[in-house]
Amino acid sequence: MTMEEYLIPAGFGEIEYIEKRSRFIGRVWRVKDEAEALEHLRETRERHWDASHNVYAYRVRSTGAMRYSDDGEPSGTSGMPVLDVFRKAGIEDFCCVVTRYFGGILLGAGGLVRAYSRSASMALEAAGRARMTLLNSVSLVCSYSQYERIRAELPLFGAQVEGTEFGADVELELRMTPESFAGFSKRVTELTAATALCEVTGKSLCPVRIDK
Numbered sequence: 346m347t348m349e350e351y352l353i354p355a356g357f358g359e360i361e362y363i364e365k366r367s368r369f370i371g372r373v374w375r376v377k378d379e380a381e382a383l384e385h386l387r388e389t390r391e392r393h394w395d396a397s398h399n400v401y402a403y404r405v406r407s408t409g410a411m412r413y414s415d416d417g418e419p420s421g422t423s424g425m426p427v428l429d430v431f432r433k434a435g436i437e438d439f440c441c442v443v444t445r446y447f448g449g450i451l452l453g454a455g456g457l458v459r460a461y462s463r464s465a466s467m468a469l470e471a472a473g474r475a476r477m478t479l480l481n482s483v484s485l486v487c488s489y490s491q492y493e494r495i496r497a498e499l500p501l502f503g504a505q506v507e508g509t510e511f512g513a514d515v516e517l518e519l520r521m522t523p524e525s526f527a528g529f530s531k532r533v534t535e536l537t538a539a540t541a542l543c544e545v546t547g548k549s550l551c552p553v554r555i556d557k
Contacts, residue, residue, distance in 0.1 A: 350476055350477055350478055350479065351435070351476070351477050352434070352437065352474055352477070353375050353437055353439065353475050354373050354374065354375040354436060354438075354439050354473065354475070355472055355473035355475040355554045356375065356473060357372070357373065357374055357472060358468045358471030359371070359373075359468060359471060360464065360467040360468050360470075360471050362464070362467070363448070365448060365450040365456075366448025367397075367445055367446065367447055367448040367450070367452065367460070368445070368448065369444070369445050369460055369461075369463075370445075370464075371443045371444075371464035372389065372441065373439060373465070373469050374439070374440045374472075375438055375472075375475075375552075376403060377405075377438065378405055378407070378408070378410075379405050379410040382403035382405065382410075382440035385440045385442065386399070386440065389442045389444065395446075396444045396446055397446055397447040398415075398416045398417050398423070398444070398445045399442055399443075399444050400414060400415060400418060400424050400427060400442070400445070400461060401413065401414055401416070401440070401441065401442045402414075402424055402428035402431065402440075403440035404431065404438070404439060411428075413427065418445075418457060419454055419457065421454075421458075422457035422458050422461070423457055423458075423461040426458045426462045426465070427462070427465040430462055430465040430469060431469070434469065436474070443461050443465060443468075475552040475553055476552070476553050477551065477552055477553075478522065479549075479550055480505075480520040480521060480523075480548070480551045480553075481522070481526045481545045481547075482507075482518070482520055482545065482546045482547040483518070483519040483529075483543065483544070483545055483546065484516070484518060484519075484542070484543075484544055485517040485519060485533065485541065485542065485543045486515070486516050486517075486543075487515050487517075487533075487537060487540075487541035487542075488515070488537075489515060491537050491540075492515045495517075495537075495541070498533075498536070499519070502521055502525040502528060502532075503522065504519045504520070504525065504529065505519065505551075506519060507519065520551055523548075526545060529543070
């Protein structure tokens with residue numbers, strides 16, 4: 346797996362707005378594979394079976410899978426503009442579906458491009474952005490008397506707690522950036538007089554929200 350960082354939707358986003366009596370509903374999901382994207386599309390089509398159009402675009406970074414559809418709108422006025430919103434934002438691993446209920450007033454080609462682009466952009470803003478960031482997986486073993494002091498330090502180093510086990514000692518599974526680990530390891534040594542065990546057990550790309 347490549348360790349190159351990239352951007353993804355932080356979560357699910359949904360918006361709705363009216364343009365000249367046409368109702369547009371934009372939805373964005375983060376997806377891990379093409380099957381997940383197609384499932385979101387299927388669910389949306391079932392939910393909005395009576396819509397005029399269910400325009401979509403998705404891309405999966407790991408396989409390079411990418412598809413888009415105008416779903417009956419004039420060619421080039423909807424699917425591609427939706428895809429372009431994510432291309433320009435540098436977003437990967439996404440599925441976006443924009444549902445339209447026609448309001449009786451024609452928007453014209455330019456109007457359609459603007460409406461679908463706006464729907465996708467607003468849905469992406471609602472979902473938020475996260476960066477797939479290279480993080481260290483860290484194992485920390487300490488005594489119960491040391492645990493509270495160490496736990497208070499975790500937010501200062503941006504450490505994410507993935508798991509905690511309470512046995513003879515306290516075992517923490519953490520994730521943090523390589524840069525943070527250097528300072529954190531030093532701090533743990535200071536707090537515990539080097540009696541706590543703190544070591545890197547692996548590295549992986551993990552989502553870190555960047556627009557809270």
